[in-house]
Amino acid sequence: MTLAVQTLEFDYPQRGRVLNGVSLRVGPGETVAILGPNGSGKTTLLRCLLGIHRSYRGTISLDGKDLRALPRAEVARRIAYVPQTTTLVFPFTVFDVVLMGRTPHLKPLGTPTRRDHELAWHALERVGIAHLAGRALNEVSGGERQLALIARALAQQSPYLLLDEPTANLDFGNQARVLEIVAGLARDGYGVVITTHVPDHAFLACTHVALLKDGQIQAFGSPEDVLTSARLSALYSLPVQVATVTLDASAERAAKVCIPLLGREELPWSSRREPSGTGER
Numbered sequence: 649m650t651l652a653v654q655t656l657e658f659d660y661p662q663r664g665r666v667l668n669g670v671s672l673r674v675g676p677g678e679t680v681a682i683l684g685p686n687g688s689g690k691t692t693l694l695r696c697l698l699g700i701h702r703s704y705r706g707t708i709s710l711d712g713k714d715l716r717a718l719p720r721a722e723v724a725r726r727i728a729y730v731p732q733t734t735t736l737v738f739p740f741t742v743f744d745v746v747l748m749g750r751t752p753h754l755k756p757l758g759t760p761t762r763r764d765h766e767l768a769w770h771a772l773e774r775v776g777i778a779h780l781a782g783r784a785l786n787e788v789s790g791g792e793r794q795l796a797l798i799a800r801a802l803a804q805q806s807p808y809l810l811l812d813e814p815t816a817n818l819d820f821g822n823q824a825r826v827l828e829i830v831a832g833l834a835r836d837g838y839g840v841v842i843t844t845h846v847p848d849h850a851f852l853a854c855t856h857v858a859l860l861k862d863g864q865i866q867a868f869g870s871p872e873d874v875l876t877s878a879r880l881s882a883l884y885s886l887p888v889q890v891a892t893v894t895l896d897a898s899a900e901r902a903a904k905v906c907i908p909l910l911g912r913e914e915l916p917w918s919s920r921r922e923p924s925g926t927g928e929r
């Protein structure tokens with residue numbers, strides 16, 4: 649049971665090669681963060697994984713089957729997608745939009761059942777916006793809309809979820825809540841892929857991380873192994889320090905944080921740097 653990408657290449661006709669030799673995989677209980685600069689190919693990769701871009705070379709297999717050989721409805725039942733933004737022409741309510749997540753499970757011309765309604769409510773409650781159910785999606789804030797789109801994907805109950813910058817429009821608290829949801833989904837056995845511009849989020853919520861630059865994977869593995877100062881500095885072309893911050897006086901609880909140095913010699917707050925060769929990455 650995996651969503652596996654092997655030596656993927658993709659070209660846009662006017663742009664040329666955008667993905668080059670990309671390989672990675674996500675299985676149940678795993679969350680892969682794709683990190684990379686603007687324009688490195690993250691959204692294009694997600695679009696290939698969703699079967700939207702089909703003219704790629706290489707292979708994408710979904711639970712052992714070639715993605716391109718699967719009917720679109722089957723792909724939709726197995727992979728849910730949370731886009732960066734959505735604008736709706738019609739004034740659908742938040743609840744309507746979440747209920748649309750059940751569409752791949754409906755019979756042709758079928759209408760949602762009571763169970764579908766229950767699953768939509770459950771998804772709204774899980775992301776903490778049940779109180780917005782009756783509001784028009786176009787009239788809630790950008791962050792609330794993002795949470796509604798995540799709820800729609802949860803209602804879809806697909807074993808794989810792809811989220812394109814799920815924390816982009818969210819305030820600090822909602823970013824943490826979404827990361828908690830993402831980590832919880834993996835614990836519940838989903839396979840999750842997120843794109844993000846925040847390396848710290850990979851430390852906080854992901855089991856794996858893939859670094860993508862100019863359409864090529866620079867490294868793939870656990871955040872602990874992959875997110876080093878050297879790799880992040882090369883990825884973003886600026887000095888980045890990965891530091892370990894202790895969370896209590898006994899230093900038993902610690903977290904890794906990624907800090908762009910912005911020309912500073914010293915880090916801006918007290919932190920425990922790991923010995924050279926292990927933490928000083």
Ligand SMILES: Nc1ncnc2c1ncn2[C@@H]1O[C@H](COP(=O)(O)OP(=O)(O)OP(=O)(O)O)[C@@H](O)[C@H]1O
Nearest residue numbers: 660662663666684685686687688689690691692693
């Ligand atoms: N429809 C398209 N036609 C032609 N070129 C495109 C198209 N969509 C994206 N590109 C180009 O492909 C490259 C990768 O774009 P993509 O959106 O996948 O990057 P990204 O890593 O998701 O970027 P960002 O972090 O800014 O969202 C960019 O150079 C972009 O300009």
